[in-house]
Amino acid sequence: MRSRLAAVAAALFVLAVIAAVGATSPPNEAGPLSVESAGVATGLRDRISVGSRASEWVRELTERAGPRLAGSPGDKAAVAVALETMKTLGFAKVHAERVVVPVWVRGSESGEITAPVSQKLALAALGESVATPEGGIEAEVIGVKSFEELQARKADVARKIVFFDVPTQRTKDGSGYGKSVVYRSEGPSRAARLGAVAVLVRSIGTDVNRLPHTGALQYEADAPKIPAAALSIPDADLLAFVLARGKPVRVRMALACGMRPDAESANVVGEIPGREAPDEIVVLGAHLDSWDLGRGAIDDGAGCGIVLEALRQIASLPTRPRRTIRVVLFANEENGLAGGKAYAAAHAAELGKHVAALESDSGTGRPLGFSWNAGPSAEPVIRAIGDLLEPLGAGELQGDGGGGADIGPLRTAGVPLFSVRQDASRYFDYHHTANDTFDKIDAEALDRNVAAVAAFAWVAASLPHELERIPPEKRTPARSR
Amino acid sequence: MRSRLAAVAAALFVLAVIAAVGATSPPNEAGPLSVESAGVATGLRDRISVGSRASEWVRELTERAGPRLAGSPGDKAAVAVALETMKTLGFAKVHAERVVVPVWVRGSESGEITAPVSQKLALAALGESVATPEGGIEAEVIGVKSFEELQARKADVARKIVFFDVPTQRTKDGSGYGKSVVYRSEGPSRAARLGAVAVLVRSIGTDVNRLPHTGALQYEADAPKIPAAALSIPDADLLAFVLARGKPVRVRMALACGMRPDAESANVVGEIPGREAPDEIVVLGAHLDSWDLGRGAIDDGAGCGIVLEALRQIASLPTRPRRTIRVVLFANEENGLAGGKAYAAAHAAELGKHVAALESDSGTGRPLGFSWNAGPSAEPVIRAIGDLLEPLGAGELQGDGGGGADIGPLRTAGVPLFSVRQDASRYFDYHHTANDTFDKIDAEALDRNVAAVAAFAWVAASLPHELERIPPEKRTPARSR
Numbered sequence: 027m028r029s030r031l032a033a034v035a036a037a038l039f040v041l042a043v044i045a046a047v048g049a050t051s052p053p054n055e056a057g058p059l060s061v062e063s064a065g066v067a068t069g070l071r072d073r074i075s076v077g078s079r080a081s082e083w084v085r086e087l088t089e090r091a092g093p094r095l096a097g098s099p100g101d102k103a104a105v106a107v108a109l110e111t112m113k114t115l116g117f118a119k120v121h122a123e124r125v126v127v128p129v130w131v132r133g134s135e136s137g138e139i140t141a142p143v144s145q146k147l148a149l150a151a152l153g154e155s156v157a158t159p160e161g162g163i164e165a166e167v168i169g170v171k172s173f174e175e176l177q178a179r180k181a182d183v184a185r186k187i188v189f190f191d192v193p194t195q196r197t198k199d200g201s202g203y204g205k206s207v208v209y210r211s212e213g214p215s216r217a218a219r220l221g222a223v224a225v226l227v228r229s230i231g232t233d234v235n236r237l238p239h240t241g242a243l244q245y246e247a248d249a250p251k252i253p254a255a256a257l258s259i260p261d262a263d264l265l266a267f268v269l270a271r272g273k274p275v276r277v278r279m280a281l282a283c284g285m286r287p288d289a290e291s292a293n294v295v296g297e298i299p300g301r302e303a304p305d306e307i308v309v310l311g312a313h314l315d316s317w318d319l320g321r322g323a324i325d326d327g328a329g330c331g332i333v334l335e336a337l338r339q340i341a342s343l344p345t346r347p348r349r350t351i352r353v354v355l356f357a358n359e360e361n362g363l364a365g366g367k368a369y370a371a372a373h374a375a376e377l378g379k380h381v382a383a384l385e386s387d388s389g390t391g392r393p394l395g396f397s398w399n400a401g402p403s404a405e406p407v408i409r410a411i412g413d414l415l416e417p418l419g420a421g422e423l424q425g426d427g428g429g430g431a432d433i434g435p436l437r438t439a440g441v442p443l444f445s446v447r448q449d450a451s452r453y454f455d456y457h458h459t460a461n462d463t464f465d466k467i468d469a470e471a472l473d474r475n476v477a478a479v480a481a482f483a484w485v486a487a488s489l490p491h492e493l494e495r496i497p498p499e500k501r502t503p504a505r506s507r
Numbered sequence: 508m509r510s511r512l513a514a515v516a517a518a519l520f521v522l523a524v525i526a527a528v529g530a531t532s533p534p535n536e537a538g539p540l541s542v543e544s545a546g547v548a549t550g551l552r553d554r555i556s557v558g559s560r561a562s563e564w565v566r567e568l569t570e571r572a573g574p575r576l577a578g579s580p581g582d583k584a585a586v587a588v589a590l591e592t593m594k595t596l597g598f599a600k601v602h603a604e605r606v607v608v609p610v611w612v613r614g615s616e617s618g619e620i621t622a623p624v625s626q627k628l629a630l631a632a633l634g635e636s637v638a639t640p641e642g643g644i645e646a647e648v649i650g651v652k653s654f655e656e657l658q659a660r661k662a663d664v665a666r667k668i669v670f671f672d673v674p675t676q677r678t679k680d681g682s683g684y685g686k687s688v689v690y691r692s693e694g695p696s697r698a699a700r701l702g703a704v705a706v707l708v709r710s711i712g713t714d715v716n717r718l719p720h721t722g723a724l725q726y727e728a729d730a731p732k733i734p735a736a737a738l739s740i741p742d743a744d745l746l747a748f749v750l751a752r753g754k755p756v757r758v759r760m761a762l763a764c765g766m767r768p769d770a771e772s773a774n775v776v777g778e779i780p781g782r783e784a785p786d787e788i789v790v791l792g793a794h795l796d797s798w799d800l801g802r803g804a805i806d807d808g809a810g811c812g813i814v815l816e817a818l819r820q821i822a823s824l825p826t827r828p829r830r831t832i833r834v835v836l837f838a839n840e841e842n843g844l845a846g847g848k849a850y851a852a853a854h855a856a857e858l859g860k861h862v863a864a865l866e867s868d869s870g871t872g873r874p875l876g877f878s879w880n881a882g883p884s885a886e887p888v889i890r891a892i893g894d895l896l897e898p899l900g901a902g903e904l905q906g907d908g909g910g911g912a913d914i915g916p917l918r919t920a921g922v923p924l925f926s927v928r929q930d931a932s933r934y935f936d937y938h939h940t941a942n943d944t945f946d947k948i949d950a951e952a953l954d955r956n957v958a959a960v961a962a963f964a965w966v967a968a969s970l971p972h973e974l975e976r977i978p979p980e981k982r983t984p985a986r987s988r
Contacts, residue, residue: 144581145573146573148941235716259946260946263945264944264945267566267945321626460717461716463717465715
């Protein structure tokens with residue numbers, strides 16, 4: 027990495043010398059990037075990484091809108107805040123694009139161990155869970171540590187509450203979440219098929235707080251819909267301990283949650299029009315909605331702050347980028363992806379002109395590099411951007427598919443997809459909990475993410491030729507989480 | 508410290524050599540301790556510090572009784588668990604001593620900022636708070652950072668909710684808590700005298716979780732009783748931010764808490780009778796009750812586990828101590844001190860024979876040394892105990908007054924009071940919150956505390972002469988917290 031960095035630095039030094047003597051620089055190439063483009067991106071990187079207003083936008087959103095699950099009053103407030111912010115920042119064509127969203131409401135919820143001890147449990151219904159019958163469900167609990175164990179004990183599941191007791195490993199790349207989240211998403215239907223009456227999952231998280239992690243479940247069509255909730259990690263520990271005593275353990279749980287009629291929300295869009303190819307578009311996305319328990323600071327106020335600030339920084343440059351850079355703050359990422367789908371549908375005619383899309387939805391951890399999904403000839407460009415961001419520690423590339431849930435629907439049109447890989451070590455301490463509040467924002471790390479996104483966007487919007495699109499065989503639909 | 512340690516080690520080595528050749532050791536002195544006594548205490552230290560059952564007793568109590576505020580069902584369960592545990596451990600004279608306790612119940616509680624933004628607040632009524640009128644109180648908020656600021660703005664307090672916004676500093680010795688807790692205890696009456704309708708305090712804690720810290724307030728007789736609650740720290744941050752915008756801020760809060768008729772609880776007592784002076788007593792105390800939000804693991808399940816295990820370890824020695832060592836698990840420390848007062852009253856006739864009392868009520872942090880309050884001639888003994896515990900890092904002495912809330916009433920009788928000073932760096936992350944659960948227990952640190960308490964108790968119960976009692980001028984009543 028050092029030698030590539032030295033090469034970029036040397037090229038920039040030459041550029042600086044040329045600029046200093048007032049010479050007009052010819053379209054030299056600093057690797058796959060033009061000297062001009064690399065120079066501007068480097069300037070963005072260096073200016074932004076020492077201070078930006080990204081955390082200010084997160085504070086604004088979390089303070090004025092707060093929790094903003096699709097279709098809620100907070101969601102409506104968030105759309106208004108986002109429109110106002112984009113207008114204040116001087117973005118062009120600021121507007122809301124109507125999205126019809128599913129509406130799930132939590133209502134009251136409670137749980138307790140009733141035998142052989144009496145203990146209240148801190149739990150939270152999983153998103154899209156059905157309610158329990160009024161008065162709740164009380165049943166014996168069967169604890170399992172894997173789907174394999176569930177299958178092995180399937181004769182013992184009927185009329186029970188299944189407790190999926192699978193810890194989430196803390197990892198820098200967030201892969202621990204990927205391994206355990208299946209118990210939240212698939213667990214309820216798998217247990218229901220075996221006759222379970224309800225499901226409890228150990229929160230998909232890495233903290234030690236009495237604050238359960240919610241998140242969407244996915245009911246399968248062939249299984250009865252049974253109520254499901256997450257236990258806070260200390261409560262999962264307690265239930266596991268009590269089960270380990272070997273006596274029958276009974277839990278009562280009462281959830282008043284459920285689906286309500288669809289409502290209107292919106293994707294909020296603003297842009298900087300390209301100076302030469304305004305119909306060619308680089309999308310910077312994040313999602314505006316959040317779960318209801320916290321205030322959506324890290325998920326995904328952070329992403330909103332990052333992309334808003336990246337565009338503001340680019341807008342403040344003396345020269346507009348060649349292509350249009352568009353910020354899209356998507357509706358309903360958390361429980362339906364209606365915003366991402368609506369954007370792809372509404373813009374179907376111009377997706378062929380979408381030259382790149384990046385989504386920022388990984389919280390407030392430091393940037394480590396990029397993930398990407400594009401045609402193979404795009405690699406040298408991505409590598410050059412990575413080299414440029416190496417001084418921020420953001421130079422590592424992963425070609426195994428970038429993107430994000432909301433820009434996933436652009437994949438079928440072949441739009442090159444990107445995301446900044448961030449340090450996820452602490453992300454799952456707070457993710458989807460009441461603890462997702464502004465104080466968790468690391469302003470300095472956010473600045474570095476803005477630098478990475480702005481440098482990327484500038485380069486993608488300035489390349490003389492378009493990035494090679496995703497090959498047809500890699501345009502499979504995204505899996506939501 | 509090293510040279511004293513070396514001296515003790517050398518003395519013990521001599522003892523070991525004497526023991527090895529089968530000689531009967533004469534009553535030699537290893538400083539102020541007999542060689543025999545120092546040797547036994549050292550053996551206890553070394554055996555216990557590498558593993559004890561203390562965390563097992565904490566688990567038992569937190570799992571079977573859980574939250575146990577005085578007079579609650581959990582409190583009743585805790586008395587039963589403590590009696591059973593002491594009997595199982597073979598302690599003598601295991602019994603419950605009736606204590607009439609005040610009963611405060613929490614009930615439902617909620618709060619929200621209603622203007623200029625709409626945000627739910629995570630709050631918890633302070634212990635002993637009165638309820639709000641049904642439907643809650645809604646009023647403008649005035650935020651202050653000190654009692655001085657409250658006074659300076661006293662003309663602006665009437666009909667408002669006063670928000671005491673004072674952060675608690677993280678300190679190893681717990682002194683940060685001492686500085687900020689006055690806003691919880693005294694704030695409500697101070698605000699009420701100026702016409703406030705309710706009080707909110709920034710939680711007296713050092714964490715970043717949406718889990719408010721409860722704790723007792725102290726209504727003064729000359730002030731109206733107004734409802735008071737603690738905001739979680741992220742919610743205090745939010746309210747401070749919103750206030751800083753400069754617009755009038757309104758909060759609605761509804762608390763259903765209040766006092767109920769007194770109830771019966773109990774101090775649970777068990778002992779090892781002394782072999783030579785059974786009427787002379789060393790008390791090892793902790794409190795059995797806890798706040799209602801958590802499961803009372805660090806406050807004070809930890810202390811219960813420590814003193815139970817210390818006595819169990821001493822009971823397992825081949826020789827009983829000269830004097831009686833008595834464990835007392837006190838009722839109602841958190842909101843009334845009825846247990847401590849009842850013990851002092853019930854045992855008034857034998858307090859002259861109480862030669863020392865130690866209370867363990869500082870959580871799960873590592874032991875650092877001892878605080879003590881006794882006559883000056885006791886110092887060399889305490890120092891010798893400290894030297895003996897130096898290898899555990901528990902050798903630092905503070906002569907500024909040891910003890911604990913429950914043994915405070917013994918001070919007026921001059922009983923020498925002790926406590927193990929513990930590392931409090933993390934204690935106020937969890938103290939008085941829902942997060943006070945078993946997973947927070949550091950079993951290894953608990954073992955070291957047991958070692959310190961057992962060594963202390965053995966020595967105090969073995970000294971040929973009694974420790975010098977607290978001089979009359981230092982027998983002032985304890986201040987509760």
